[in-house]
Amino acid sequence: xxxxxxxxxxxxxxxxxxxxxxxxxxxxxxxxxxxxxxxxxxxxxxxxxxxxxxxxxxxxxxxxxxxxxxxxxxxxxxxxxxxxxxxxxxxxxxxxxxxxxxxxxxxxxxxxxxxxxxxxxxxxxxxxxxxxxxxxxxxxxxxxxxxxxxxxxxxxxxxxxxxxxxxxxxxxxxxxxxxxxxxxxxxxxxxxxxxxxxxxxxxxxxxxxxxxxxxxxxxxxxxxxxxxxxxxxxxxxxxxxxxxxxxxxxxxxxxxxxxxxxxxxxxxxxxxxx
Ligand SMILES: Cc1cc2nc3c(=O)[nH]c(=O)nc-3n(C[C@H](O)[C@H](O)[C@H](O)COP(=O)(O)OP(=O)(O)OC[C@H]3O[C@@H](n4cnc5c(N)ncnc54)[C@H](O)[C@@H]3O)c2cc1C
Ligand code: FES
Numbered sequence: 001x002x003x004x005x006x007x008x009x010x011x012x013x014x015x016x017x018x019x020x021x022x023x024x025x026x027x028x029x030x031x032x033x034x035x036x037x038x039x040x041x042x043x044x045x046x047x048x049x050x051x052x053x054x055x056x057x058x059x060x061x062x063x064x065x066x067x068x069x070x071x072x073x074x075x076x077x078x079x080x081x082x083x084x085x086x087x088x089x090x091x092x093x094x095x096x097x098x099x100x101x102x103x104x105x106x107x108x109x110x111x112x113x114x115x116x117x118x119x120x121x122x123x124x125x126x127x128x129x130x131x132x133x134x135x136x137x138x139x140x141x142x143x144x145x146x147x148x149x150x151x152x153x154x155x156x157x158x159x160x161x162x163x164x165x166x167x168x169x170x171x172x173x174x175x176x177x178x179x180x181x182x183x184x185x186x187x188x189x190x191x192x193x194x195x196x197x198x199x200x201x202x203x204x205x206x207x208x209x210x211x212x213x214x215x216x217x218x219x220x221x222x223x224x225x226x227x228x229x230x231x232x233x234x235x236x237x238x239x240x241x242x243x244x245x246x247x248x249x250x251x252x253x254x255x256x257x258x259x260x261x262x263x264x265x266x267x268x269x270x271x272x273x274x
Contacts, residue, residue, distance in 0.1 A: 007227055008046060008093030015088050016066070021146040025072050025114065026082045031065040032092060038062075040099035041122035042218055042248045045069065046226035048091030053077035056223045056243075058118035058195075059095060070117035070146065096226050097247050100216055104129045105190030108183065108213075110136045110204055112176050112196025113144060118218055119195055120147050127158055134183060136162045138176035138196070142169035177203035189213055198274050202261025205254055215251035219260075222267055232269065235259060 004010070017029040039062045047069065048054040055077045061068025073079040084090070100118075102125045109126070111119040116137055126133050139145045142165055151161045163171025164179035172179040177200060180192075184207065191214040194201050201217045208215040221233040221242040233242040236258045240246065254260045263271045 006229075007225070008096055010048075010091060010093045012089050013092050015084055015086055015090065018084065018086055019068075021070060022143060024082065025070060025146050026084075027060060027068045027070045028081065028084055028090075029061065029066050029068045030090065030092075032067045033065070034095075037095065039067065039095045041102065041125050042099035042118055043095040043097050044118075044226070044247065045092050045094040046096065046223070047077075047081065048093070049077050049080045050089070050091065052080045054091070054093075054226075056096075056220075056226055057081075058121075058218070058247075060117040060120045062121055070114070070120070072114040093226060096243055098245070100125075100193055100218070100248050102126045102129050102131065103191050103214075104131050106134075106188060107131045108134050108136065108180065108189040108192045110138065110176055110180055110192065110194040110196070110200075112138045112194075112200045113140070114146070115194070115196030115218070116146050117195075119193065120150075122193060123151070123159060131158070133158055134160045134162060134187070134189070136164060136176065136179055136183065138164040138179060138200075140166045145170065175203075176200050177207065180204055180207060184211065191216070194218070198261055198264070205251060205261070209251060215254070216248055217254065218247045219249060220247070221264055224267075232265070232267070 013030040015028050015030050019027040039059050044056045044058045047057045057069040060070040071078050071081045073082040100122050109119050192208045193216050194204050195218040219242050224230040224232045226243050228244040263273050266272050
């Protein structure tokens, strides 16, 4: 493998479309050249915002050759991305990482906040493989939700959409974990897929384990290189790298991690409680 391949074939892309998903979140769409690879749901790109930073972003849309990333502004790089104009240039590397394994049974997909982004892509892939899908979309308040209108239009096409908000401003009032338990009282599922705040995912993992439901979760850790060089995304105690060995982990692999649901590391490598 040459150096260019190792670091994810860097390329410049020009943003072709920007979609407002709510007051703050934006989806940026751009065409990408992929030589020998498809993009799979759960994979991510390293996005270089010129003069600012190089940050990981999940793929929320893959409609070849167009790729979408869905960005919540939290700091300098993500604010620059959500302020991007059409026709502006970005630097892209990837796709990186492993991916969700879409299965065709009764599936419960649970997204929290901006964690819904990679699940959008997954849900469409699950529909292609014939899964019976319940998509639980959770956020703190109704105005933090994304893709609700899009998926409400899919109702009846093998996708049941459920909403939960912490404050009850839309759908079920309560945490995503409470909403998932509520759904599990009325239905059986073979597998649960999730992405979102890690404490939410850890709670869902406990619920899934108690009921012997298969589990796949996408983790976030601080990433500098995105491609296995820097070690900033290593997990305790296995030393697995979220950028190479993840970001998607099965329940069996999560059970081996001391830090899942408890802590992560900042840019200096220091532990940070979740
Ligand atoms: C695999 C993966 C996929 C992601 N997908 C998405 C997505 O689809 N949409 C989205 O809005 N966000 C996503 N994120 C989170 C996103 O990368 C961070 O919000 C972003 O890097 C913050 O950068 P900033 O300069 O805006 O904020 P900063 O002020 O620099 O940081 C804000 C917080 O973001 C986290 N962060 C900062 N830099 C990084 C980094 N290089 N790697 C990981 N975390 C970082 C830190 O916890 C920090 O506290 C993803 C993260 C990972 C690891
Ligand atoms: S981000 Fe550098 S090794 Fe994972």
